[in-house]
Amino acid sequence: MNSSTGSGGTLDAGVPQGSQPARSMAANLLSIRNLSKHYGDFRAVDNVSLDVRRGELMTFLGPSGSGKTTTLNMVAGFDTPTAGEILIDNQDISRVIPSRRNIGMVFQRYTLFPHMTVAENVGFPLMVRRVAKPQIAERVTRVLKLIRLESFGDRRPSQLSGGQQQRVALARALIYEPRLLLMDEPLGALDKRLREEIQLEIRRIHHQLDVTIIYVTHDQEEALRLSDRIAVFDNGRIAQIGAARELYDQPANAFVGAFLGNSNFLTGKIATANGGRYQVTLKDGSSIEAPARLALAPEQPVSVMFRPEKAILQSVSETSGFTNRVVGRITENVFLGDSATYEVRTASGELVTVKQPFGPSETKTRTMDEEIAVSWPHDCVHIFPIDR
């Protein structure tokens, strides 16, 4: 381990790291192979495979019931997989009991032991490992300093705020330097401001300690803010894995496009394909272009997706602008300070949302029921086949 990062670089800079695996080992700390969990006919987790790299913060993002928490619980050892393998450092841990996995976990409810002080809570993992008392005290002090609660050691959990309690829970999970830290919607019970504050704290600690973290959340903003990579879960399967930007700009399917950020969806079908572009005929009769990322046959029904902020509004008479264009009437008009959001109903009755930022040049606001053209560049379009 690199101890030149200063006093806070590692929790245990002075203690030999005998049990820590050398850095030269495989880049993937955790590998999940074809993992499934069935409850009768219900597939909570359905053939999930993924790798978590050493030192990375990966988010499991998805709506409730999408299988992210079940997957996490199987990694922790609280659920037994129906099928598949969980490997840590290339060793299958499916049969190892939770307490022997050397994994840290922070729960949504803080689960600080109410009958112990903050210091006793944080020292608990070392106490059960029969570490000598003076050494426990020393390491507790150090980790409390890391979460900036060094003067709170003698308090009871009930005397702390929700945010402080969750930081103590984090300290308790970090003190024994687990090879992997699991966080199950740890900020779900906190209000927005506190949540953002602790998100920064988690990022800071992640960078400072180089610890590998799996973070479960249903909050896409939180996922974008924290993650190195995001695994999007949908119905027990992984819909897509990648860095935030990749997921936002190149969603692999309609679910990821819809779940991460705001999107417009229009239905249509492929007319022709040429030169790496598809011509798509929309429901209202207009024709648009889209990059041909997937091989699709003519007449294939598709869902056409683009982001509200990639489109602009124009008068119907204006002809400049982007390749793709639909015409409709403004049905909703929301002023948001730095931007305005318009909802446009096309001739086919579909709704398109356009987000128009008020930059230095853009100052116009549009009125309700105005007939308007929505235009957007062809390379921002994603098309997903719809099953016939």
Added chain:
Amino acid sequence: MVAATEARDTATTELARQGRTLLPALPALVFLFLAFVLPVWVLFLRSFTEPATGLGNYQSLVTDSVYLDVLVNTFFVATAVTISTLLLAFPIAWFLVIVPSRVARMVFAVILLSMWTNLLVRTYAWLVLLQDTGAINQFLMYLGLTSAPVPLVNNMVGVIIGMTYIMLPFIVLPIHATMSTLDPALMQAASIAGAKARTIFFRILLPLTLPGISAGCIMVFVMSLGYYITPALLGGVRDMMIAQLVAELIQKFLNWGLGSAAAFILLFITLAIYFAYVRLVGLVRPT
């Protein structure tokens, strides 16, 4: 074939798992079985075998007028006690719901203290209070309400006063539990809609409190049926209840056959009422 074996295997492992799950409860289970179920079962058998095999014991209990009187007495006392406790308990529960919690806590403390004071002590207290030279008769005479002591003990009056005292907590608690979950806004809504206080009471408050009332009444009635100490001390010779009969037949007259038959008539009535209630209303949660 293979599937069937597999299914049986998983069924066996599932059974084994359930068995392991139950293991920690085993000592308590074995204890209750040996110390409770088995003796009661043996007693049950004796009611058919002593002095002769057959239903003779039950026959004499339901035909002999002496024993029938005991049964009638038992039901009379249980009914009277249920009514008198209900008349007291409903206003108390209502009071506890509407007063500030500080006052309610004090009344609760009194109720709990009375409930957890030794049964014998409470009965003894009433014996002393109700006797001819006791405080209550002295007080009545002092007020000039009566010139000679009123016989309050060694008769049905004494039994009902004493049993009402003992049963009161068991009916206040369920009625209060139900009433305290009612939303005062319901009454306000009825009142805004034009209902008079009388109508609100009979059409809204009373029906909504009924689950608690019925639970409390059943509890008091069933418990009263099997009471021994209080009727034995406060009642007269002719006011015997069935539990006394059981105790006396067995302890005094060593008539195990008849005594155990009487015991099982009591048990049967108790369980029948209890199960009928559970079927009709659902499980009574002891408080």
Added chain:
Amino acid sequence: MLLTLQRMGPGRYVLYAITAIAVFYLLLPIVFIPILSFNASRWLEFPPPGWTLRWYEQLFTEEQWIGSIWNSVKVAFLVTASAIVLALPAAFVLVRGKFLGKTALNAFFASPMIVPVVIIAVALYGFALQWGMAGTLFAFVISHLILALPFAIISIGSSLQTFDIAYEKSAMICGASRVQALLHVTLPSIRPGIIAGALFAFLISWDEVVLAIFMATPSLQTLPVKIWVTLRTDLSPVIAAASSLLIGMSVLLLGISALIKRTRK
């Protein structure tokens, strides 16, 4: 309206009056007996002609009375200890276990609360006579335990029910073994329930009359049995002193349990 104090109208005074009478009714014996126990009159005359500590002196010196008090204490402690030892693992099974017939098992453990005590008493009496256990400490403990066990199980079970199993999980993921998690996290968290169960068990045993009457012999009696036996022959004021002792114990134990409830909040 009917559930709001200010808007009840004059009808609320009826409620006040009835409750006041009921509170008086409930307190009367509990207050009256301790006062009476200092009554100098042999015949419990009221109002008392004078005051004395004679009855307490008799209670604590007469071999039979003091012996019965000690027996009650011994039995109650043994019952409390056995009730907790049996109830603790059983409560875990009833709350945490997933198995067929869980409702039935719950009902079975509660059944001694439903069956009239006199039936349990005569049934055990038959057994005690047959196995020569009448008048032994063992018979007292066994019989009282039947009644104390359901209370202990319910008391521990309900605190286990409110205990969030996530605490245990987080202890285990921190590296605690099952036993360590149980000892350091679960048991301390449900301690109020265990203590309440113990108090109930103690009080139930200490106060038990019906079962005790059937288990007792003249040579081995608990305090309630001694009161019962004495009561059947005369109304000696020593009974009032003994009764005051029982009332005092109830006040003490209920006070402790109220104190625990308060600190839990």
